[in-house]
Amino acid sequence: MSVQSPISSVNDFVVRFANVNGSGSASANELFARSILRHGVPVSPRNIFPSNIQGLPTWYEVRVTEDGHLGARGGVDMMVAMNPQTWDKDVASIEPGGYLFYDSTKPMPSSKFRADITVIGVPLTAITNSTYTDPRQRQLFKNIIYLGALCALLDMDPKLTEQLFSEQYKGKEKLLSSNVHALALGRDWALQNLKCPIGLRVKKADKVGDRIFMEGNSAAALGAVYGGATVCAWYPITPSSSVAEAFTSHCKKLRHDPETGKAKYAIVQGEDELASIGIVIGASWNGARAFTATSGPGISLMTEFIGLSYFAEIPAVIMNIQRAGPSTGMPTRTQQCDIIACAYASHGDTKHVLLFPEDPAEAFEFAAQSFDLAERLQTMIFLMLDLDIGMNHRLCRPLKWDDARQYDRGKVMTAEMLDEPGRDFGRYLDVDGDGIPYRTYPGTHPTKGSFFTRGTSRDRYARYSEEGAVYADNMQRLVRKFETAQDMVPRPLQANAAKPTKYGVIYFGSTSPAMDEAIGLLEARGHQLDRMRIRAFPFHSSVASFIADHDFVYVVEQNRDGQLRSLIVNENGIDPVRLVPILHYDGTPITARFIANAIGDHQDHLKVTPLRKAVS
Amino acid sequence: MTYIAKPKFQHPGLPKNDLGYTHRDYEGKVSTLCAGCGHDSITASIIEACYELSIEPHRVAKISGIGCSSKTPDYFLGNSHGFNSVHGRMPSVLTGANLANRDLIYLGVSGDGDSASIGFGQFAHSIRRGVNMTYIVENNGVYGLTKGQFSATADRGSKSKKGVMNTDNAIDLVAIALQLGATFVARSFSGDKTQLVPLIAAAIRHKGASFIDVISPCIAFNNHAGSTKSFDYVREHNDAVNRLDVITGRDPITVDYAPGSVQVVEQHDGTRLALRKIDADYDPNDRLAAMTFLQKHAAKGQVVTGLLYVDPDSEDMHAHLDTIERPLNTLDAGDLCPGTSALEKINASLR
Numbered sequence: 001m002s003v004q005s006p007i008s009s010v011n012d013f014v015v016r017f018a019n020v021n022g023s024g025s026a027s028a029n030e031l032f033a034r035s036i037l038r039h040g041v042p043v044s045p046r047n048i049f050p051s052n053i054q055g056l057p058t059w060y061e062v063r064v065t066e067d068g069h070l071g072a073r074g075g076v077d078m079m080v081a082m083n084p085q086t087w088d089k090d091v092a093s094i095e096p097g098g099y100l101f102y103d104s105t106k107p108m109p110s111s112k113f114r115a116d117i118t119v120i121g122v123p124l125t126a127i128t129n130s131t132y133t134d135p136r137q138r139q140l141f142k143n144i145i146y147l148g149a150l151c152a153l154l155d156m157d158p159k160l161t162e163q164l165f166s167e168q169y170k171g172k173e174k175l176l177s178s179n180v181h182a183l184a185l186g187r188d189w190a191l192q193n194l195k196c197p198i199g200l201r202v203k204k205a206d207k208v209g210d211r212i213f214m215e216g217n218s219a220a221a222l223g224a225v226y227g228g229a230t231v232c233a234w235y236p237i238t239p240s241s242s243v244a245e246a247f248t249s250h251c252k253k254l255r256h257d258p259e260t261g262k263a264k265y266a267i268v269q270g271e272d273e274l275a276s277i278g279i280v281i282g283a284s285w286n287g288a289r290a291f292t293a294t295s296g297p298g299i300s301l302m303t304e305f306i307g308l309s310y311f312a313e314i315p316a317v318i319m320n321i322q323r324a325g326p327s328t329g330m331p332t333r334t335q336q337c338d339i340i341a342c343a344y345a346s347h348g349d350t351k352h353v354l355l356f357p358e359d360p361a362e363a364f365e366f367a368a369q370s371f372d373l374a375e376r377l378q379t380m381i382f383l384m385l386d387l388d389i390g391m392n393h394r395l396c397r398p399l400k401w402d403d404a405r406q407y408d409r410g411k412v413m414t415a416e417m418l419d420e421p422g423r424d425f426g427r428y429l430d431v432d433g434d435g436i437p438y439r440t441y442p443g444t445h446p447t448k449g450s451f452f453t454r455g456t457s458r459d460r461y462a463r464y465s466e467e468g469a470v471y472a473d474n475m476q477r478l479v480r481k482f483e484t485a486q487d488m489v490p491r492p493l494q495a496n497a498a499k500p501t502k503y504g505v506i507y508f509g510s511t512s513p514a515m516d517e518a519i520g521l522l523e524a525r526g527h528q529l530d531r532m533r534i535r536a537f538p539f540h541s542s543v544a545s546f547i548a549d550h551d552f553v554y555v556v557e558q559n560r561d562g563q564l565r566s567l568i569v570n571e572n573g574i575d576p577v578r579l580v581p582i583l584h585y586d587g588t589p590i591t592a593r594f595i596a597n598a599i600g601d602h603q604d605h606l607k608v609t610p611l612r613k614a615v616s
Numbered sequence: 617m618t619y620i621a622k623p624k625f626q627h628p629g630l631p632k633n634d635l636g637y638t639h640r641d642y643e644g645k646v647s648t649l650c651a652g653c654g655h656d657s658i659t660a661s662i663i664e665a666c667y668e669l670s671i672e673p674h675r676v677a678k679i680s681g682i683g684c685s686s687k688t689p690d691y692f693l694g695n696s697h698g699f700n701s702v703h704g705r706m707p708s709v710l711t712g713a714n715l716a717n718r719d720l721i722y723l724g725v726s727g728d729g730d731s732a733s734i735g736f737g738q739f740a741h742s743i744r745r746g747v748n749m750t751y752i753v754e755n756n757g758v759y760g761l762t763k764g765q766f767s768a769t770a771d772r773g774s775k776s777k778k779g780v781m782n783t784d785n786a787i788d789l790v791a792i793a794l795q796l797g798a799t800f801v802a803r804s805f806s807g808d809k810t811q812l813v814p815l816i817a818a819a820i821r822h823k824g825a826s827f828i829d830v831i832s833p834c835i836a837f838n839n840h841a842g843s844t845k846s847f848d849y850v851r852e853h854n855d856a857v858n859r860l861d862v863i864t865g866r867d868p869i870t871v872d873y874a875p876g877s878v879q880v881v882e883q884h885d886g887t888r889l890a891l892r893k894i895d896a897d898y899d900p901n902d903r904l905a906a907m908t909f910l911q912k913h914a915a916k917g918q919v920v921t922g923l924l925y926v927d928p929d930s931e932d933m934h935a936h937l938d939t940i941e942r943p944l945n946t947l948d949a950g951d952l953c954p955g956t957s958a959l960e961k962i963n964a965s966l967r
Contacts, residue, residue, distance in 0.1 A: 264944070271738070275707075275711075278701070278707075278708025279709070282712025283713065285713060288716030288717070290716070403953075441697075450695050450696055452697075454699075455702060
């Protein structure tokens with residue numbers, strides 16, 4: 001077996017931490033990512049955690065990426081193996097020439113290591129036991145000590161980590177000093193006993209700029225604050241719970257009346273998902289901006305109300321933080337697998353508006369916009385995030401807001417409007433030809449504008465009717481409204497390849513950073529692709545045009561059945577053969593390597609000249 | 617039928633309330649329920665109560681689920697917004713509506729199928745949250761729209777019209793409401809307008825979760841020998857605990873009273889409710905006693921009616937959430953959006 005040279009790379013590698021859930025490692029690992037960020041080097045971290053409170057394996061991966069690739073790369077250059085349960089799997093996942101960092105307090109048999117990796121042992125338990133007597137302190141500071149050792153091994157500036165401590169423990173001097181001390185313990189031990197630095201190094205750069213480091217769920221929740229949501233009803237479910245928790249936190253800071261101290265919002269933890277969406281619909285019916293956050297199983301439970309929202313034309317916003325399904329699926333793993341379920345949620349003929357943000361910045365923008373869209377269109381809006389965006393920190397452009405922006409409350413008839421001579425109010429009258437009727441809020445006028453909201457069929461004046469023609473008229477108007485929505489939702493973004501090409505690629509949401517990187521990898525293999533990032537359903541007409549302009553188009557998505565592809569085929573009447581599915585659905589975030597390999601292999605196959613043609 | 621419009625003519629001599637409205641101003645569409653349905657009597661009582669309280673009809677939001685009872689909001693307060701939502705989910709929709717605009721009056725109309733089966737959870741949670749509403753269950757112990765199946769309030773041992781014996785225990789919604797912390801709990805009989813009208817009026821003026829269970833015989837499927845919710849059965853087993861009236865004066869209400877005198881209950885919003893006490897031992901401010909009283913009479917197969925419990929110091933959900941007085945649905949970007957300066961600080965904290 002040939003000797004494998006250790007990987008040598010500056011500002012471009014992947015470190016993965018393997019820990020035990022509940023050991024307190026999460027904050028230390030995140031601190032590691034933030035420390036590198038303070039060096040001016042972009043990072044792309046990801047939580048990989050079990051559906052469990054304590055005891056099961058958990059991983060945290062930090063991709064150090066001076067080139068700014070924010071998708072998952074795949075592969076591990078350095079494994080910080082702190083979990084005996086997963087040792088073998090963790091060691092096996094290290095790239096040839098990579099590094100294994102472990103607690104060397106207890107000797108390990110040589111069979112537990114690999115010859116083609118560099119093993120770095122630090123007696124973490126011994127150090128902590130000799131320093132701390134309290135068992136909890138031993139556990140928590142062990143994490144900081146390995147962080148200190150990593151700083152030395154990767155040539156990181158300890159002052160930048162200490163600065164983060166001082167920000168985190170502002171006013172808590174005791175905590176600050178004890179953490180700085182633990183960091184120094186690890187660093188000093190490594191400098192004295194190990195060859196530092198190793199081949200992987202962090203070098204100060206200026207590649208972060210003014211970007212912010214934020215989780216998508218928190219950004220979406222902040223978007224709800226800026227978008228004017230005043231009612232949030234929710235029921236805990238992974239990975240969406242942190243949306244409501246962040247909304248609560250943001251509101252506590254930003255939404256109290258300065259004079260009375262009272263809340264300009266209402267947050268209710270419902271008894272279940274059904275009640276949560278019911279509260280949202282009741283609030284929206286009564287003129288408040290309301291939303292809920294949930295995940296796939298919650299969408300299943302909410303579908304009855306979603307149908308009511310569609311048919312009775314009540315605005316509402318659902319933030320769906322997707323996870324792997326079906327059923328309970330993999331609650332803590334990511335997918336883009338609720339596309340069909342949300343697009344056509346509920347029974348009968350329904351179609352709903354979906355928004356697909358790519359990162360926290362867009363999650364903020366789209367969340368705020370979703371309330372305008374919901375009220376303008378008087379329908380349900382789904383903000384389609386997934387765990388990969390929602391529960392991971394991502395670098396993104398700073399959040400922006402225009403102070404001149406006013407909320408679009410849609411077509412709401414006031415008492416003054418109702419009193420205008422000749423004004424005819426019919427709740428389901430299409431007066432403007434865009435399929436969107438006027439509504440009134442309860443309590444508007446003593447004698448005009450009241451109507452009965454119901455899920456049963458009714459005429460244009462909201463009067464109950466089972467007449468076929470009346471029903472069909474209403475359903476056709478709803479189709480017109482959906483067509484109107486095409487030009488109101490965020491349009492797809494298109495980028496052409498460096499050279500003319502017959503091939504295109506469509507993708508959306510959290511796939512975006514991996515796709516950006518994959519394009520470069522494909523170009524290196526000699527493949528050119530025009531690309532389109534879809535940002536909403538209904539699809540803008542440019543989607544069909546894009547497909548028409550290419551011989552065929554790859555559709556990259558993170559689910560088994562090619563749900564976006566099916567939706568495109570169904571809604572645009574496109575020959576399915578012209579859309580090639582590129583599917584990733586094991587619950588981990590899609591990687592640039594996966595996309596480039598899948599598309600590259602397909603493209604290579606196209607270049608093979610058929611034998612019959614070659615000999616003729 | 618609903619497509620038959622009521623004539624708009626009003627006799628000029630009709631009596632008017634403080635707002636100048638007549639009873640006709642509180643009516644809705646013509647009922648499509650069976651002639652003689654107890655639910656129509658409840659509709660009449662709601663109309664009467666709102667008339668007597670001089671409520672502006674358009675300031676009421678009437679919300680229901682699915683079923684015979686849930687159709688009734690179409691038959692009263694025609695100038696109000698109504699919402700016939702989905703089966704069993706009235707409470708959540710009402711809760712949301714109340715969060716959006718605390719200034720309106722919320723009438724939640726439901727049935728025993730709607731509230732005691734599919735909507736049992738939502739019923740419970742809206743009560744425990746203290747939503748400021750009048751939650752009326754039009755309780756006939758049977759599914760009328762689907763032609764006579766037992767509901768969860770049907771008594772064990774009662775028979776359906778087809779002769780099937782109910783072997784399941786009944787859910788007593790009043791007992792549950794008491795246990796969940798409802799601050800106004802009453803039961804009445806749809807045919808007893810004298811008792812029901814002031815109960816509804818008092819419930820509307822109460823600030824907090826008011827619950828009224830109204831026994832309302834189903835004329836088509838649950839008004840036969842063997843039913844414990846027929847007209848005859850309820851009349852024979854009705855045991856009124858008190859007589860009620862609503863006084864809108866300004867004097868404070870006392871709660872300590874002697875048998876045969878007037879019980880004065882102080883409402884949170886200042887409304888005073890006078891109760892003429894029949895049962896010398898009954899105290900409507902004692903939740904525990906109310907539960908015991910209810911169980912004692914239930915064991916005798918008796919239907920207890922009247923105001924069973926009221927909390928004079930009740931608070932509603934908005935008090936629990938400490939929301940501003942101004943309705944949330946009136947707030948605009950100037951009230952709600954923190955603006956760019958706050959966003960810049962947030963951006964800075966995320967670097």
